[in-house]
Amino acid sequence: MEPTNIKDPEYFHKVVDCQYACPAHTPVPEYIRLIAEQKYTEAYMVNWESNVFPGILGRTCDRPCEPACRRGRVEKEPVAICRLKRVAADNKDDVKHLMPKIPTTKNGKKIAMVGAGPASLTVARDLAPQGYELHLYDEQKAGGGFMRSQIPSFRLPETVLDEEVNYILDMGVVSTFNTRVNSLAELLTKGYDAIFVGSGAPRGRDLDLPGRQEAKANIHIGIDWLASVAFEHITKIGKKVIVLGGGNTAMDCCRTARRLGGDHVKVLVRSPFAEMKASPWEKEDAAHEDIPIIDNHVPKAFIVENGKLKGMTFDRVKPVRDENGKRSLVSTGEPEVFVEADDVLIAVGQENSFPWIERNIGIEFDKWDMPVVDPTTFQSTNPKVFFGGDAAFGPKNVITAVAHGHYAAVSIDLMCRGEDITKRPSPYTNLVSTKMGVHEWSYDNQVTTDIRYKVPHAEKKMTLKDRKHEVELGFDVATGFKEAERCLNCDVQTVFTESKCIECDACVDICPTSCITFTMNEDSENDLRKHLKAPATNKSQDLYVSKTLPTARVMVKDEDVCLHCGLCAERCPTAAWDMQKYIYNTTKASKVW
Amino acid sequence: MSYARPKFRHPQLPKNELGYTQDYYEGSISTLCAGCGHDSISAAIVQACFENNIEPHRVAKMSGIGCSSKTPAYFLSHSHGFNSVHGRMPSVATGANMANKGLVYLGVSGDGDTASIGMGQFVHAVRRNLNMVYIVMNNGCYGLTKGQDSATADKGSKNKAGNVNDFESINLASLALELGATFVAQSFSGDKTQLVPLIKAAMKHNGFAFLNVISPCVTFNNNVGSTKSYDFVREHQEATSTFDLVPHKTEITTKYDEGTTKSVVMHDGSLIQLHKLEEKWDPQNKLSAMTALENAKNKGEILTGLIYINEQSEDLHALLNTSDTPLNKLTQDVLCPGTEKLKEINKTLR
Numbered sequence: 001m002e003p004t005n006i007k008d009p010e011y012f013h014k015v016v017d018c019q020y021a022c023p024a025h026t027p028v029p030e031y032i033r034l035i036a037e038q039k040y041t042e043a044y045m046v047n048w049e050s051n052v053f054p055g056i057l058g059r060t061c062d063r064p065c066e067p068a069c070r071r072g073r074v075e076k077e078p079v080a081i082c083r084l085k086r087v088a089a090d091n092k093d094d095v096k097h098l099m100p101k102i103p104t105t106k107n108g109k110k111i112a113m114v115g116a117g118p119a120s121l122t123v124a125r126d127l128a129p130q131g132y133e134l135h136l137y138d139e140q141k142a143g144g145g146f147m148r149s150q151i152p153s154f155r156l157p158e159t160v161l162d163e164e165v166n167y168i169l170d171m172g173v174v175s176t177f178n179t180r181v182n183s184l185a186e187l188l189t190k191g192y193d194a195i196f197v198g199s200g201a202p203r204g205r206d207l208d209l210p211g212r213q214e215a216k217a218n219i220h221i222g223i224d225w226l227a228s229v230a231f232e233h234i235t236k237i238g239k240k241v242i243v244l245g246g247g248n249t250a251m252d253c254c255r256t257a258r259r260l261g262g263d264h265v266k267v268l269v270r271s272p273f274a275e276m277k278a279s280p281w282e283k284e285d286a287a288h289e290d291i292p293i294i295d296n297h298v299p300k301a302f303i304v305e306n307g308k309l310k311g312m313t314f315d316r317v318k319p320v321r322d323e324n325g326k327r328s329l330v331s332t333g334e335p336e337v338f339v340e341a342d343d344v345l346i347a348v349g350q351e352n353s354f355p356w357i358e359r360n361i362g363i364e365f366d367k368w369d370m371p372v373v374d375p376t377t378f379q380s381t382n383p384k385v386f387f388g389g390d391a392a393f394g395p396k397n398v399i400t401a402v403a404h405g406h407y408a409a410v411s412i413d414l415m416c417r418g419e420d421i422t423k424r425p426s427p428y429t430n431l432v433s434t435k436m437g438v439h440e441w442s443y444d445n446q447v448t449t450d451i452r453y454k455v456p457h458a459e460k461k462m463t464l465k466d467r468k469h470e471v472e473l474g475f476d477v478a479t480g481f482k483e484a485e486r487c488l489n490c491d492v493q494t495v496f497t498e499s500k501c502i503e504c505d506a507c508v509d510i511c512p513t514s515c516i517t518f519t520m521n522e523d524s525e526n527d528l529r530k531h532l533k534a535p536a537t538n539k540s541q542d543l544y545v546s547k548t549l550p551t552a553r554v555m556v557k558d559e560d561v562c563l564h565c566g567l568c569a570e571r572c573p574t575a576a577w578d579m580q581k582y583i584y585n586t587t588k589a590s591k592v593w
Numbered sequence: 594m595s596y597a598r599p600k601f602r603h604p605q606l607p608k609n610e611l612g613y614t615q616d617y618y619e620g621s622i623s624t625l626c627a628g629c630g631h632d633s634i635s636a637a638i639v640q641a642c643f644e645n646n647i648e649p650h651r652v653a654k655m656s657g658i659g660c661s662s663k664t665p666a667y668f669l670s671h672s673h674g675f676n677s678v679h680g681r682m683p684s685v686a687t688g689a690n691m692a693n694k695g696l697v698y699l700g701v702s703g704d705g706d707t708a709s710i711g712m713g714q715f716v717h718a719v720r721r722n723l724n725m726v727y728i729v730m731n732n733g734c735y736g737l738t739k740g741q742d743s744a745t746a747d748k749g750s751k752n753k754a755g756n757v758n759d760f761e762s763i764n765l766a767s768l769a770l771e772l773g774a775t776f777v778a779q780s781f782s783g784d785k786t787q788l789v790p791l792i793k794a795a796m797k798h799n800g801f802a803f804l805n806v807i808s809p810c811v812t813f814n815n816n817v818g819s820t821k822s823y824d825f826v827r828e829h830q831e832a833t834s835t836f837d838l839v840p841h842k843t844e845i846t847t848k849y850d851e852g853t854t855k856s857v858v859m860h861d862g863s864l865i866q867l868h869k870l871e872e873k874w875d876p877q878n879k880l881s882a883m884t885a886l887e888n889a890k891n892k893g894e895i896l897t898g899l900i901y902i903n904e905q906s907e908d909l910h911a912l913l914n915t916s917d918t919p920l921n922k923l924t925q926d927v928l929c930p931g932t933e934k935l936k937e938i939n940k941t942l943r
Binding site for chain 2: 073074075438439440445446447449502503504505506508509510512513514515534535537550551561563565566567570571572573574
């Protein structure tokens with residue numbers, strides 16, 4: 001194999017699994033170290049710079065970082081990254097003075113944003129410090145988008161949401177709430193230099209089954225119902241409730257129903273339990289609130305008696321896979337199941353809908369009636385119109401919307417400066433030694449064996465009484481420290497300098513996880529993997545290959561289960577190994593922290 | 594500085610026949626200098642015991658004093674161990690060995706512990722053909738007392754301060770051969786592909802197995818002009834042969850040209866398979882082995898690999914007809930047969 005090019009900014013970025021998996025590439029180990037040092041404000045700001053909503057995400061993020069966490073490959077569970085983010089948000093000092101200064105003299109460019117969700121707010125946050133005039137439109141009475149309308153208050157208190165939304169609105173954003181944009185063509189005539197569409201995926205899918213019309217008074221579309229609860233148009237529900245669907249919206253619906261008078265709430269889902277779309281922890285939380293999740297049940301009909309909903313019938317199915325692995329649900333042939341219900345909540349998916357975008361204004365739509373959006377620049381086929389968040393590529397999550405916002409803001413900024421928006425600015429990177437003494441490092445390189453700490457919950461009898469009572473209490477400072485110590489510091493890289501190596505094998509002998517091998521090189525990676533000291537079967541993780549050494553061998557390090565403990569560097573007599581902290585920041589439209 | 598190794602290991606470590614992974618054979622974290630050759634030898638011992646499917650509790654680690662003699666703390670935490678007085682390891686090992694022949698005795702010593710203070714002990718353990726593995730971690734200097742030349746420092750070799758050694762060195766492998774060692778090998782700490790099979794074979798050998806392993810002292814003897822530095826040894830290492838240890842009942846797959854291979858059946862039925870690099874050398878001929886050592890010395894080379902083996906040897910237990918049962922398992926009436934028996938014996942001596 002060719003020697004690894006560690007100058008490629010993506011090489012070491014990939015080693016920091018959590019950061020690499022995060023759509024916004026939040027420098028996770030960096031802020032976890034700051035939490036361990038009790039520098040909560042700094043930890044918050046590192047987050048805020050990259051993901052804009054640390055307090056919100058610390059409670060509600062889909063956490064793609066956690067399944068990626070290296071710790072999950074050396075022991076059972078990853079670091080509780082998401083809940084550590086909340087520790088930073090909960091314990092920070094006032095951060096208002098750390099917010100970017102907004103110039104009073106504007107730069108003369110005017111940008112409109114449609115929808116006040118995470119994508120638009122991120123665009124605003126990134127552009128405001130450059131002096132852009134920012135106009136935000138939303139049909140709701142306050143900002144936040146689906147973070148406000150669909151995430152229940154027992155998961156995300158309004159105070160946390162308001163705080164982080166207001167940091168952005170306070171940057172001089174001109175917001176127009178309670179106003180629905182009904183025509184993009186009209187907006188285009190208002191002299192904006194760019195328009196960002198972050199209007200989400202606002203339409204909940206319906207189920208057109210027998211009885212749907214007759215019982216419509218007691219059948220609700222999940223996301224609309226959640227919004228009505230959030231804005232207090234709905235305050236109660238029947239005692240027996242069926243929730244249809246297996247995603248996180250279904251989980252939010254069933255738990256909200258429990259708080260509005262639903263004593264017997266059941267979730268019925270078509271797919272097997274293990275294949276449900278909901279995050280495992282959300283399923284656990286629902287189970288904790290005595291909500292049975294009944295899988296392999298396909299809804300057949302709404303049963304109506306005397307014009308009133310009585311319940312629903314379901315067909316029992318089992319999953320069958322064809323030779324291509326494609327799953328289909330086949331009826332077991334058993335009799336239909338009847339489940340009683342006073343109300344039914346349908347949470348079987350969301351769709352995009354753009355009735356307000358005229359089809360003759362240069363925005364191309366594809367066969368699924370989705371706008372054609374460039375995945376890098378987020379520009380539509382109308383150069384002035386950009387899309388981001390769920391509006392761009394369908395329903396995802398908050399952190400993805402934030403990432404889209406960053407990219408779109410960079411594009412808008414480049415365009416307004418008259419530059420080519422396809423020439424993307426390279427990320428900011430830095431690689432600096434952590435060596436403090438002969439065997440001392442500026443990071444805590446001891447690896448603790450503590451297993452993942454559980455976040456304490458408020459008492460169920462309290463939380464089920466009050467829709468706004470937050471269920472998760474968050475880690476206290478002491479537990480937060482212990483959980484932070486579980487982080488392996490994957491951003492502190494093992495950097496190898498061939499010219500210093502005397503091939504004494506000290507690193508090979510000391511490495512606890514047998515990552516390092518000195519061996520003859522091979523042409524192909526697969527062949528080289530066979531020569532390594534320990535099985536190197538995880539091909540998603542790179543091999544770090546040195547140039548040829550004096551004995552004609554090469555050093556090969558399998559990055560897969562490296563603990564970043566620094567022992568290779570401690571036992572290296574010539575400092576051919578060094579532990580160097582790698583900083584990787586995606587470039588934003590403005591430097592904000 | 595790290596005072597412990599993290600507990601996590603590679604999740605897919607292979608298991609040996611006993612069901613152990615290699616980490617079960619590890620010891621505490623080393624306190625030797627970073628890059629010390631001794632640590633590599635410790636790692637080679639760990640690997641050899643793992644691959645030989647040795648139960649750690651069937652091993653007794655014996656050592657004296659010195660950097661080398663600290664290493665038993667760094668391997669085989671689950672084994673027995675005795676850290677004796679400086680240079681006295683052979684006596685303690687002899688005692689232990691006589692008391693229980695069922696264990697694998699692994700003596701670890703250094704050039705000072707063996708060739709200076711312990712020389713008088715070492716030679717007798719060799720000539721008695723004590724059934725043990727005796728590894729000398731040979732760095733040619735006294736690393737624990739700031740690197741003075743030891744008795745194995747080669748004549749003409751330069752130390753870190755630039756002083757040349759004027760004294761003749763003791764060639765431990767030649768000495769062991771001379772005194773009747775039945776397994777003699779030399780190796781280099783930086784060459785595990787050679788060292789590990791040698792240690793494995795030494796452990797299977799029935800009799801005194803001597804391994805002289807050049808182990809550079811990175812702190813005091815890794816300078817230009819030293820004959821025990823990493824660079825010097827790599828440049829001047831000359832192997833007698835490639836060396837494979839084929840466990841009992843395993844099919845032999847490696848094939849060499851006829852005339853260059855040599856097979857030696859070990860005590861337990863496993864096979865040493867050699868691919869000779871030295872034409873005139875015969876590992877079962879003592880004279881040829883001595884000549885090869887002397888030739889290498891004259892050429893300024895370090896001869897490594899297996900040098901001599903005599904699998905027909907009778908060890909000390911056989912010579913003394915000792916008890917198969919360990920002494921601690923013998924009951925008092927067997928150990929102390931009583932006055933009547935004593936009288937009987939005395940009568941035969943009158």
